[in-house]
Amino acid sequence: MEGGIAASSATIRNEMKLLEELELLSKTHSSSGRIPSMKGYRYYVDHLLSPVQAHPNEIQRIRQEFGQEFHEINDIIQQSAEILSSLTSYTALALGPDVNERRLTSFKIVPLNHRQVVAIIVTDKGNVENRVFTLPSHIRSEELEVMIRIINDRLIGEPLITVYHRLRTEIPIILHKYFQTTEGILDLFDRMLNHLFEEKIYVGGQMNLLDFEGSQDKVQFKSMYSFMKNPEELTQLLAPRNTMIQIKIGSELGHELLENMSLIQASYDIQGHGKGTIALLGPANMPYSKMFGLVDVFRRELAVTLADYYRILDSSSE
Structure with a gap:
């Protein structure tokens, strides 16, 4: 029995080798240990992911941040990107309800x-x-x-x-x-x-993305910096809106700079006012179970905040 696993070291080696042959694990170089491949992360997300509920402290912090006074819808959308980025240390993208x-x-x-x-x-x-x-x-x-x-x-x-x-x-x-x-x-x-x-995309933690690729050379760093400053390219990352949470990994993001990244995207629906989108862009090895649960509760709290704001707008116009 090795490290709490009811299997011998030889069995573990054989299983690791099989996973590598199935392209679910990979080596960064010949003498390195094995790490999940993009295909491995995809398999995990599709078949093994079990969402973890957001911690009560995180929920309280989200509600506290959304509890401030807002003067227009765009302020809420922009703040949502900042809050989600601050909670995760990743890059957050936010689109408001349909124009x-x-x-x-x-x-x-x-x-x-x-x-x-x-x-x-x-x-x-x-x-x-x-x-x-x-x-x-x-x-x-x-x-x-x-x-x-x-x-x-x-x-x-x-x-x-x-x-x-x-x-x-x-x-x-x-x-x-x-x-x-x-x-x-x-x-x-x-x-x-x-x-x-124009759909205005708001970005929180824009430069956090630069932290995930420590080996970037100067040219790659400049390319990533330019990418993060381009709203059109950022908007193209987002899939069509629906009520589900979606996860895109590596090449699925459609940009060579993001081949080691993942995107968790969630839509929220405000009855009578359209759908919006919140998304989290981070490394492919992000803790998916935790991030999935956090994004899920976040989109619900954002929807409540926007619905309350719309209710105030509607009542003041009567």
């Missing part, structure tokens, strides 16, 4: 100087966007007022999907009635409103 569920409720423009303005855009789901734009030199202040009036007359109160379609069909026709040339005007419309349809 198609929102309606445009307010659009304002505040001049900064003779060429720059701040566009303030609000949706009924509590999303607030503030962006600075430089106006084309040929657009006069009275023309800008016409633009604001068109948006408020034609687009306020409409679902974002309707706003999106009208920007490409009805609005260009209307602009031609007011402007001799719409050159620059349509582009300004697009730049002011199109970002509403």
